[in-house]
Amino acid sequence: MTFVQVIDCKTDRVDELNRLMDSWIEQTKGRRTATHSMVGTDRSDSTHVIEIVEFPSYEEAMKNANLPETDRIFQEMVALCDTMPTFTDLEVLRDEQLNEAACRRFFTEALPGGDAGVFGELLTADYRDHDPANPRDVVGVEAFLREVAAWRAGFDFTFTVEDQIADGERVCTRWTWNGLHKGEFLGVTPTGRRMAMTGTTVHRCREGLICESWWQYDRLGLMGRLGVLEM
CATH class of the missing domain: 3.10.450.50 (Nuclear Transport Factor 2; Chain: A,)
Incomplete structure (x- = not known):
């Protein structure tokens, strides 16, 4: 079953956060299990950033989380944020294209x-x-x-x-x-x-x-x- 993780954070260093995501994509090439990633900013608050990452399953997401680059990038992400990012894990019940x-x-x-x-x-x-x-x-x-x-x-x-x-x-x-x-x-x-x-x-x-x-x-x-x- 498709699994989606929603990462919610506050930062005024959005450009640096973007570069950090680019670094993670490059460093995990050929090993990451994420299939789709989307990052957006709140129209009413440009410091409110949400990333949505899709995986084929929860198990595949855990493989991704266990990559050493993922943990290191997460620590750098925390340093860029005003508060600790929050994570919401979703089992997808309906996915209509x-x-x-x-x-x-x-x-x-x-x-x-x-x-x-x-x-x-x-x-x-x-x-x-x-x-x-x-x-x-x-x-x-x-x-x-x-x-x-x-x-x-x-x-x-x-x-x-x-x-x-x-x-x-x-x-x-x-x-x-x-x-x-x-x-x-x-x-x-x-x-x-x-x-x-x-x-x-x-x-x-x-x-x-x-x-x-x-x-x-x-x-x-x-x-x-x-x-x-x-x-």
Whole structure:
């Protein structure tokens, strides 16, 4: 279970504290077990500093605490603070990456069979779609729905999300697409073939909604399986 430690301290030497954290990261390279660290200052009191450190588990956190560099850095941290830092240990009960969840729903629910209402819950009104197969970007939800309709007319399909990585407002998803060629697609009459392709999509999110997408996928391979190209 994910474990989070919250370190609360008071200091007017924030720059020195930052340099101390940089030193700890450098000195524990390859041995530390922390997976995510965030430091913030209170907007109403710039001397109030909180650090949030995430670990895969409590046991991994204890391994980190037992590193000799961790104890030494902690003593130096105490010297920079006005009072003794306090520690709050949290077992994480709920951890939702909301942008990732929206992007996953985009693939598993919206694209295969979602109606306009579902897309409206996931996309901004000015949504922009970058697909290398299109000569121009597709802009707006209605225009994107026409693109989706063309794929649905040609295939019964599903997406399987293989991996997702989120960084701020961007989410990268590696996916597998499986489809049954049931109708005309790009001038190709139905073949009845089942086919698959892989791809990666980077989404940019804004206020919890997807506002932009960049696609990379094996369209050439798909056209070959449709019989349009000799492979």
